[in-house]
Amino acid sequence: MSKWGIAAISGFVLMCGLGCGRVEEPEPLVKPERLVRVEDVARGASCPLGGTVIHTGHDTNQDGRLADEEIEETHYACQQPGQRSRIVPEPEGTHCPHGGTALLTGPDTNGNDVLDPAEVTTTEYLCHDAAPQALLRLEVETPGVNCPAGGRRILNGLDRDRDGVLDDGEVLDTRYVCETRELVRVEAVLAGSHCPGEGAAVRSGPDTNGDGILQDSEVAKTEYVCDRVILGSVDIRSQVELLALQDVEAIIGDLRIDYTDKVVNVDLPALKYIGGTLDLDYLRELRNVSLPALERVGGSVIITSIPKLDRVDLGALRDVSGELRVTENPELVGMELASLMNVSASILVYANPKLTVFGLPHLYWADRISLLNVASSRLEFPRLQQVRSLSIADCAATEVHLPSLNYALEDLVIARMPRLQRLELPVLYHVGKKFIVRDTEALASFSLPLLQELLGEFNLWDNAGLTTFDAPALRSVGGWVYIADNDALTTLSGLRNVTSIGNQLLLYGNARLTSAEGLASLTSVASYMQVLYSGFTSFRLPSLRHAWIIIIGRAGQENEQLKSIQFPRLATATSLGLADNPVLETLELPAARLISDSLYIYSSPALPRCRVNALLERLSAPPLEVTLLGLDDSHVCQ
Numbered sequence: 001m002s003k004w005g006i007a008a009i010s011g012f013v014l015m016c017g018l019g020c021g022r023v024e025e026p027e028p029l030v031k032p033e034r035l036v037r038v039e040d041v042a043r044g045a046s047c048p049l050g051g052t053v054i055h056t057g058h059d060t061n062q063d064g065r066l067a068d069e070e071i072e073e074t075h076y077a078c079q080q081p082g083q084r085s086r087i088v089p090e091p092e093g094t095h096c097p098h099g100g101t102a103l104l105t106g107p108d109t110n111g112n113d114v115l116d117p118a119e120v121t122t123t124e125y126l127c128h129d130a131a132p133q134a135l136l137r138l139e140v141e142t143p144g145v146n147c148p149a150g151g152r153r154i155l156n157g158l159d160r161d162r163d164g165v166l167d168d169g170e171v172l173d174t175r176y177v178c179e180t181r182e183l184v185r186v187e188a189v190l191a192g193s194h195c196p197g198e199g200a201a202v203r204s205g206p207d208t209n210g211d212g213i214l215q216d217s218e219v220a221k222t223e224y225v226c227d228r229v230i231l232g233s234v235d236i237r238s239q240v241e242l243l244a245l246q247d248v249e250a251i252i253g254d255l256r257i258d259y260t261d262k263v264v265n266v267d268l269p270a271l272k273y274i275g276g277t278l279d280l281d282y283l284r285e286l287r288n289v290s291l292p293a294l295e296r297v298g299g300s301v302i303i304t305s306i307p308k309l310d311r312v313d314l315g316a317l318r319d320v321s322g323e324l325r326v327t328e329n330p331e332l333v334g335m336e337l338a339s340l341m342n343v344s345a346s347i348l349v350y351a352n353p354k355l356t357v358f359g360l361p362h363l364y365w366a367d368r369i370s371l372l373n374v375a376s377s378r379l380e381f382p383r384l385q386q387v388r389s390l391s392i393a394d395c396a397a398t399e400v401h402l403p404s405l406n407y408a409l410e411d412l413v414i415a416r417m418p419r420l421q422r423l424e425l426p427v428l429y430h431v432g433k434k435f436i437v438r439d440t441e442a443l444a445s446f447s448l449p450l451l452q453e454l455l456g457e458f459n460l461w462d463n464a465g466l467t468t469f470d471a472p473a474l475r476s477v478g479g480w481v482y483i484a485d486n487d488a489l490t491t492l493s494g495l496r497n498v499t500s501i502g503n504q505l506l507l508y509g510n511a512r513l514t515s516a517e518g519l520a521s522l523t524s525v526a527s528y529m530q531v532l533y534s535g536f537t538s539f540r541l542p543s544l545r546h547a548w549i550i551i552i553g554r555a556g557q558e559n560e561q562l563k564s565i566q567f568p569r570l571a572t573a574t575s576l577g578l579a580d581n582p583v584l585e586t587l588e589l590p591a592a593r594l595i596s597d598s599l600y601i602y603s604s605p606a607l608p609r610c611r612v613n614a615l616l617e618r619l620s621a622p623p624l625e626v627t628l629l630g631l632d633d634s635h636v637c638q
Helices: 009-019 239-243 609-618
Strands: 034-041 051-058 071-078 083-090 100-107 122-127 134-141 151-158 171-178 182-189 199-206 221-225 234-236 255-260 265-267 278-283 288-290 301-304 311-313 324-327 334-336 342-352 365-374 378-380 386-393 399-401 412-417 422-424 434-440 445-447 457-461 468-470 481-484 505-508 524-532 538-540 546-552 564-566 572-579 586-588 594-602 625-629
Touching (some): 034 100, 051 100, 182 342, 239 265, 586 609, 594 609, 609 625
Parallel strands (some): 234 255, 265 288, 278 301, 288 311, 342 365, 365 386, 378 399, 399 422, 412 434, 445 468, 457 481, 481 505, 505 524, 572 594, 594 625
Antiparallel strands (some): 051 071, 100 122, 151 171, 182 199, 199 221
16 A cells, blocks of 8 residues: 555546546646755854855746755765855866856965865766756847848757757857848830830749738849830629730730630730739630740739630749639549749649649749549649648649758658658758648658658658658757657657657557657657557656656556556656556656656556555655546555
């Protein structure tokens, strides 16, 4: 029997609150660290001549200060007759691999009441027990010298004061992810020096102030079209009306062709510039669109809901200042965009189930890209370097190549791609929110060799053929890590260098994953850690020191093969729950000193109760709730 006793069945209410239903996600806590407190000691029993007292312990209430009740060790450095002492920070090095404090003592030979460097005869070291954690901080960069159009500022460094916050003085490196949008403006010009008669000025340049409008001060280039210009918008309702535009080079406003069955082909061989939007909507008889000379569009390009459309030729198009939207064209087979470099807003291509000829070989920037239900067997963006978010889903591609992509400012999602066999992201460095690969069948492996900054979620879910993945440069994940229902996955070594998870760790299913060896560097999980319905035979995290709530197994989601749970360095947790682990025999937490809220273990008939009681005996204070049901009461512990 534990010295704290065993709680009554009333504790089952808490047990089910944690293990039987959905719990609202808590706010992540700052992880407790080992702290040092140094104070002067007046003359007295501890030090007859006064001196210094050094307290050490773990910051269990996480307020950044070592409170009296958190003190685990006390060391007195007493003043000796004729001697002085001094406390100084000890940098990382031979004496303290992770830094700490040095206590210097020696005789005050010159009588100045100060211990001078030459007077030091003895040095004692109080060392930190872990290296400072690497932290990231993401901030908005306003338009200026670093980013003319604004962007993001990424700061990284080491948490040397161990307060869980990257302070300005701890920053070691600063990088900028800048907006790079190119804008276009087409406007009328009067007769004069540039054009004998009325014409059009096509102005372009970077959006340096980030307002989405090309201001006069941002114009870097101006081209003039002096003949065959329409100074306004055009609405077309028939094939005959289109004939009048055959020689037109520029339209200052919009070109709209919509809601008619009297247009079969859109063929405008001379048109180079559209100042507004190109809008092709609900054209029931349209088969082909050919605008082979079109270079710039000042608004959006919209091609949607055209049931018989077969091909689109926009081979010369370079810049779109709005969005590119190609949607719900069930017979569309080919779309030529060989020259497209910049789309200032979104690219949305979906519900074109026969679209097999599609590529963006020169695209280097788009705000958001969403490709859904595209039939092309190979999706490649060889020059794309930066995107706000990229989502590729429900596509027939067997290969996705993104050889130049460095930054995804928000999400990067690959989903519902049953034929996908190859995913290439060789230079991806930063993902601002979510990285997701899910619902693939043929993808056996992928690598993210340069990924260092993942500020949000890492999600691998239901990838039936995935056996391995690799992210060797990744040290921390700012949000959740979900690895679930990857039935062929055999290792977590792709996360071998990850030391911290900023929110929840969920390992669910993964029938062939029998060991957690790949998480050997993990030291902290700020929120829930859940292991459910897994194939683990052993679950050992040798470096884990801090976790918030640990749940291993629960009703209907048992870990049928799990025999051993080992957290040799775990010091603190808020709650620990083990349920429905039928062959669990070993529970080792030798360093545990605090499980503050609850400990519940049930339906684990092979786990000796005496071992759990021994764990309770070692804790510095009892959990608020303890519930032990369905354990092995016959085993006698030594």
